[in-house]
Structures are given as C-alpha cells and as structure tokens.
Amino acid sequence: MIPSQRQGESDARSTDIPPLRNGRDFVARHGETVFNAAHRLQGDAAHTPLTRAGFAQADELGRALRDLLGVKPELTLWSSPTGRALQTLAVICEHLELDWHDARTDARLVEIDMGSWGGRYYADVIDEVGPVMLPGGTLKPAPDGETYPQIAARVSGWIADTADDDGDKLVIMHGISSRVMLGVMTDAPVDPLLGAPIAPGLPQGSVTLVENGRATVPHFGTGFAPA
16 A cells, blocks of 8 residues: 555645546556666657566566456456557557557656656766755656646646546556556645655566555565665
C-alpha cells in the first residue's frame, strides 16, 4: 500500500483533487531496457528495447495479472507510446489472452523529458553537474527538461479524460511519470522540492492497483528501483 504521511513530512497536497473514477486502475512500470542496463538517462526516448531481464519482468507481470484477473479480463488497455512500454504490454497480453492491437496510447503517459541530459550516461552528467538522483529516488530535472509540475499537469489531463470510462484499466508507463500519476490519483503530499505529488518508487515490472483513491501493490517487480 502507498505509505501514509510520515511524521515531519509536508502536509501539502495537490491543489487538483483527483476526480472520482469508474473502475480500477492497474498502473504498471515497463521492464528493464538497454538504457537501464547501460546506466543511461532514458527520459522520453521513443524506443529503447527491453533486455532479456526486461522481457522476464514483463513475463512475471503477465503471470501475476493473470493470477489476479483471470483469462480475458474486461480491461481497457492503455500504454505510453514508447517501444519499451508497448513491448511490455505485448507480453502481458499473451498471458491475459487479450489483443495487443486493442491498446490505446497517449503521449501524456510518457516518461519525464530529460532535455539535453537524455540518452547520456549518468556518470557523465554527474561529472558535469553533480548528483542527478534526489532523495527518495527521483531524478533532478534537467535545466532544459521537464519539471514535475509539468508532468503532474499532463498526467492529470489523462486522469480527467478517462475518469468516466467504464470498467478497469491497465496502464503501462514509466518510473518517474507513474510515480507522479499515482501521487495525483491518491492525493499524495506535494514534494516540497519538486512541487508535485509523488508516490514511492517501485522496481521495473511492478504494478500498482488504485481503487477509490487507495493504492496497493499486487505485484512487486524484480527490476531496478526506484528510478
């Protein structure tokens, strides 16, 4: 379950209360990619293929969802348009016996845009600007990249636009953007440094279930955590 507010933590909340939603949301993080394995800043790169470990994580996630939901569950499939998210979804669909071609993509589900840092090795950027990993496992925004309030605004738009859709939804997305979306969905505290609600990080291949604004983690992946 998403942890409750800790003592001493800011009690600020998102000013945009998440709308009531029909059905449940299963928000999953894609499997490991070649960029992850090479320790490169991936950002919103359009296609960084899954590694064998990434496919294994997607396989585990598919089995877990099948155990939870059964075969051919009534799900609306959503994905970031990136190749790594769609590859992860393809493996999951095999387990659930659903048609991958029915998936809907939305650019608002992509990962944080890391600007000129995107695609570079973490070590090289750190040599130039210092640490890029912040406390709690979030990424420092690049000077010419996307801010966390900007991520919150775009994922909030997706949340609002799908609030009245019938039934459950499976959403395949990314480490940072999913944390912001889950933060908005659960009305998590606004991070005082980053300016947006952010849920705790989970490894690649994990899925979070959100129902009535409450989050649980039915499958904890085996990938790298948290970013």
